[in-house]
Amino acid sequence: MPESFYYILIAIVFISIILAWLKSETLANPTTIYVLWWGGFLFLSTFDIIGMRRPSMYAYQLIILSLVMFSVGSITFLGNRKKSLTINKNINEHDSIKIKLYFYSQTIFTLLLIFMIYRTVGILKNLTPGAFRGLVYSTDGLYGKYFMLFAYVVKPNLYATSFISISGVLLGKLPKKFLFISFLNLFLYSISTLGRFPVFVIVITLFLGFFFLIDKLKIKFRYIVSILVLILFIVSMSTFRTSSQTLNPFSIIKNYFVWYFAGPFTAFDYFLNNYKVGVDYDYSYFRGFIAGIDWIVEIFTKKLSLPFQNINNSFHEITAPFRSLGGSATNHNSHYTMLYTFYRDAGILGIAIYSYIVGVLNSILFNQFRKTYSIVSFSLLLIVFFVSIMGLLKWEFRYLWSVGSVFIILFISQKITIRKKVALNE
Amino acid sequence: MSNEEQKDLMDEFNIYNLIRNLWKDKYQVVIITMIFAVVSIVYSLRVDHLYEVNSVIKPAEASAETSLESSGNLMGFSLGGYTGTPVINQILITLKSNTFLEILYKKYQNEERLFGDGLAELDKTEPDKLLREQKKYDSAIKLLQKVIKFAVNTDHNTIGLSVKLKDKYFAYELMNELLFSLRNYIRKQNVENLQSDIEFYQDLIDRTKDPRVIQMLEKKLSDKIEDKFVLSSNVFTVVNKPFVPSKRIYPKRSFMVVMTTFLGGLFSVLIVSLKPGMKKVYSIIKE
Structure with missing residues (x-):
C-alpha cells in the first residue's frame, strides 16, 4: 500500500473533523463519527489481518471519493448552535395517551414473536442453525403464510419502536419501560430468526444516541455494562450459528470485526472487477438509492397484475452468491458497501452525488434535532445516520425495514402520537 | 429586523x-x-494516454479456495481457511511475488517503453554500483506491480490479468510474455515440488517390507506421478486472449x-x- 494513501486518508479525516467542528461548534456531529468510522475501517482493510484479499487502488479511490463527498455535503449544510437549548421533558396529556397506546399495542407483536420462537425451536430440532438461517426469509421457512405480515408490518414496527424509545428515553421524555418493551421485542425477533442485526441496531443506536447527547447526558457505569452484555449476546449468537465449540470468543470477535467491516471493501472491489455496465447490468438511475420503496410498490402492482420488476432482484443477483474473499472470509455475501448500490445506480457520478446527498441529509436532520430536541427529529437522525454508517456493509434504504421505519416515525409518531413543543432556555 | x-x-x-x-x-x-x-x-x-491489454486465465483445476463446499453454513460463517495448495491461490501468490516479477525485470530492464527513463536516471545519479542495482530493482518491481493488475472471479474460477501502459503494442507484448513466464514459472515450481514428493515416496517404498503398506504407498506414488504429468502439461488455459486495444482507457x-x-x-x-x-x-x- 503506498504511504501516500495513509497521508491522504489521515488528512481527509482530520480536515473534515476540524471543519465540521468549526461549523457546528461541537465535536458530537455526524461528520466526525462518520469519517472516523469509515476512515478507521478503511485503514484496517489495508492490512491482511485475516488473509482477505486487499481491495484494488481503484476501489480505494472510489471509497475515498465517497468519504470526501459525504464530508463536503455534510459540512456545507451543518449549522451552528446559537442558543443553548434545554430539553423540555413534558408531554401534554393528549400526546401522552397516544404514546402509551402506541407502545402498549406493541405487546401484540410480543405475543406473535413468542409464537415464532416456538416455531423456531421446532424447526431447529431438524435443521442446523446455519441451514435454518437460509430458510428464515423464504415463504416456505419460519414465517410461512405470515411472511408478508412480518416483512411489511412487524419488522419495520419493531425497528421504528426501538428508534422512538431510544430517542424518547435519552431525551428524558419517555419512561424507561418503553425501552424495555421495544428491546424485548427486538430480542425475541433476534432469537426467533437467529439474527444478530436487531441487537446490533440497539448497540449502535444507543451509542449514537449517547454521542449526540454527550453534553447533556452523564455516562453511567451501568450503561457501559448494558452495552457489553448486548455485545456478548451477539458473540454468543455467532458461536451458536457457526456451531463452533473450538473457537474462542476473541477469535470470533476478531474475525467478525475484520471480515464484516473490512470485507465489504474487498467485495465491492470484486464487483468492480467482474461486473461491467452494459454487459452484466445497466445503471438503475436513482432507483437503487430508494429501492426500499420498490417493496411497497410491488404489493400494489402485484394486486393489479401490472408488470413491475423490483429493482432489488437484479441487485441481489450479484450479491447473493457466497464468495471467497480469501483467508477466513470463505463465504461472504450480501455486504458490498453502499457504494455498490450507488455505483450500480449511476457509476462514479452516483458515488459522488449520492454520498453528497447522504451527507446533506444527515446535516439537515442534525440541525433539526439541535433546534427542537424532539423525539421525531432525534429518531429520524438516528435512523438515517445509522443507515449511513452501516453503509459500510450495505445500503439499508434498499430494504423495507428502514423505509418502513421512516414512514412509521413520520406518519404515526409525528402526526398522531408525539407531536410536541420545546421551550427555550432563555 | x-x-x-x-x-x-x-x-x-x-x-x-x-x-x-x-x-x-x-x-x-x-x-x-x-x-x-x-x-x-x-x-x-x-496527461499521458494509457492503454490496457486484458486477458483471462482459467487454472487447470478448481481449488478448495474457489469452490465453496455445499455443506457450509448458509448464513453464518465458517473459519476453515485454505486447505491444500489451490491453483488459483498459487497463481495469485506468484503474481505478487518479487521472485516472479524479477523474471520480467531481467528481460526488460533496458526497455524504456516499460520503465521510462527512471532506471536510466539512476545510472547517472547513483555512483555506487551495488546500491544502484538495488535501487533499480526496487523501482522496477514497484513499477511492475503498478502496471500488472489481477483480479479473481470466484464464480467462474478464473483470474483476470491486465497490463496498463502508454504504448499499446508493448502492453500487448508484455501481456504475452507475462502469460508465458507465469506458465513456465508455476510449471517448474509444481514439478520440483512433486519431484521431491515422488522421491520421498520412492524412498519409503524401498525401505518398507510390508506388502500392504507398499501397495498403499505405490497408490500415493502413482497419484503424485499423475499430478506431475497434469501440472506439467496444463497449468492454466487462456480463456480470453490478449489483443491490441484500439481505444485508450485514460x-x-x-x-x-x-x-x-x-x-x-x-x-x-x-x-x-x-x-x-x-x-x-x-x-x-x-x-
Missing part, C-alpha cells in the same frame, strides 16, 4: 442563508468552479472535465458556507 433576529440569520444555518451567501459571493463560486474546470481541461490534455476527457467541474462547484459552495465560521475564528484570534 431586530438585532437578535439579524444575528440569528447570520449564525444559525438555514438554506436561505446559504443561498443568500452564495449570491453574495457568486464571483467566488464561479471563479473556484472555473479553476477546477480549467485545471481538469489542462490536465486531461497533457484519460476520459469529457467525463473528467464534467466531473471535476461539478465537484469544483460543490467545493466552492462549501468554501462559501465556511466563511462566517472562519470570520468568527479570525475575530477570536484577533481579540
Whole structure:
C-alpha cells in the first residue's frame, strides 16, 4: 500500500473533523463519527489481518471519493448552535395517551414473536442453525403464510419502536419501560430468526444516541455494562450459528470485526472487477438509492397484475452468491458497501452525488434535532445516520425495514402520537 | 429586523442563508468552479494516454479456495481457511511475488517503453554500483506491480490479468510474455515440488517390507506421478486472449472535465458556507 494513501486518508479525516467542528461548534456531529468510522475501517482493510484479499487502488479511490463527498455535503449544510437549548421533558396529556397506546399495542407483536420462537425451536430440532438461517426469509421457512405480515408490518414496527424509545428515553421524555418493551421485542425477533442485526441496531443506536447527547447526558457505569452484555449476546449468537465449540470468543470477535467491516471493501472491489455496465447490468438511475420503496410498490402492482420488476432482484443477483474473499472470509455475501448500490445506480457520478446527498441529509436532520430536541427529529437522525454508517456493509434504504421505519416515525409518531413543543432556555 | 433576529440569520444555518451567501459571493463560486474546470481541461490534455491489454486465465483445476463446499453454513460463517495448495491461490501468490516479477525485470530492464527513463536516471545519479542495482530493482518491481493488475472471479474460477501502459503494442507484448513466464514459472515450481514428493515416496517404498503398506504407498506414488504429468502439461488455459486495444482507457476527457467541474462547484459552495465560521475564528484570534 503506498504511504501516500495513509497521508491522504489521515488528512481527509482530520480536515473534515476540524471543519465540521468549526461549523457546528461541537465535536458530537455526524461528520466526525462518520469519517472516523469509515476512515478507521478503511485503514484496517489495508492490512491482511485475516488473509482477505486487499481491495484494488481503484476501489480505494472510489471509497475515498465517497468519504470526501459525504464530508463536503455534510459540512456545507451543518449549522451552528446559537442558543443553548434545554430539553423540555413534558408531554401534554393528549400526546401522552397516544404514546402509551402506541407502545402498549406493541405487546401484540410480543405475543406473535413468542409464537415464532416456538416455531423456531421446532424447526431447529431438524435443521442446523446455519441451514435454518437460509430458510428464515423464504415463504416456505419460519414465517410461512405470515411472511408478508412480518416483512411489511412487524419488522419495520419493531425497528421504528426501538428508534422512538431510544430517542424518547435519552431525551428524558419517555419512561424507561418503553425501552424495555421495544428491546424485548427486538430480542425475541433476534432469537426467533437467529439474527444478530436487531441487537446490533440497539448497540449502535444507543451509542449514537449517547454521542449526540454527550453534553447533556452523564455516562453511567451501568450503561457501559448494558452495552457489553448486548455485545456478548451477539458473540454468543455467532458461536451458536457457526456451531463452533473450538473457537474462542476473541477469535470470533476478531474475525467478525475484520471480515464484516473490512470485507465489504474487498467485495465491492470484486464487483468492480467482474461486473461491467452494459454487459452484466445497466445503471438503475436513482432507483437503487430508494429501492426500499420498490417493496411497497410491488404489493400494489402485484394486486393489479401490472408488470413491475423490483429493482432489488437484479441487485441481489450479484450479491447473493457466497464468495471467497480469501483467508477466513470463505463465504461472504450480501455486504458490498453502499457504494455498490450507488455505483450500480449511476457509476462514479452516483458515488459522488449520492454520498453528497447522504451527507446533506444527515446535516439537515442534525440541525433539526439541535433546534427542537424532539423525539421525531432525534429518531429520524438516528435512523438515517445509522443507515449511513452501516453503509459500510450495505445500503439499508434498499430494504423495507428502514423505509418502513421512516414512514412509521413520520406518519404515526409525528402526526398522531408525539407531536410536541420545546421551550427555550432563555 | 431586530438585532437578535439579524444575528440569528447570520449564525444559525438555514438554506436561505446559504443561498443568500452564495449570491453574495457568486464571483467566488464561479471563479473556484472555473479553476477546477480549467485545471481538469489542462490536465486531461497533457496527461499521458494509457492503454490496457486484458486477458483471462482459467487454472487447470478448481481449488478448495474457489469452490465453496455445499455443506457450509448458509448464513453464518465458517473459519476453515485454505486447505491444500489451490491453483488459483498459487497463481495469485506468484503474481505478487518479487521472485516472479524479477523474471520480467531481467528481460526488460533496458526497455524504456516499460520503465521510462527512471532506471536510466539512476545510472547517472547513483555512483555506487551495488546500491544502484538495488535501487533499480526496487523501482522496477514497484513499477511492475503498478502496471500488472489481477483480479479473481470466484464464480467462474478464473483470474483476470491486465497490463496498463502508454504504448499499446508493448502492453500487448508484455501481456504475452507475462502469460508465458507465469506458465513456465508455476510449471517448474509444481514439478520440483512433486519431484521431491515422488522421491520421498520412492524412498519409503524401498525401505518398507510390508506388502500392504507398499501397495498403499505405490497408490500415493502413482497419484503424485499423475499430478506431475497434469501440472506439467496444463497449468492454466487462456480463456480470453490478449489483443491490441484500439481505444485508450485514460484519460476520459469529457467525463473528467464534467466531473471535476461539478465537484469544483460543490467545493466552492462549501468554501462559501465556511466563511462566517472562519470570520468568527479570525475575530477570536484577533481579540
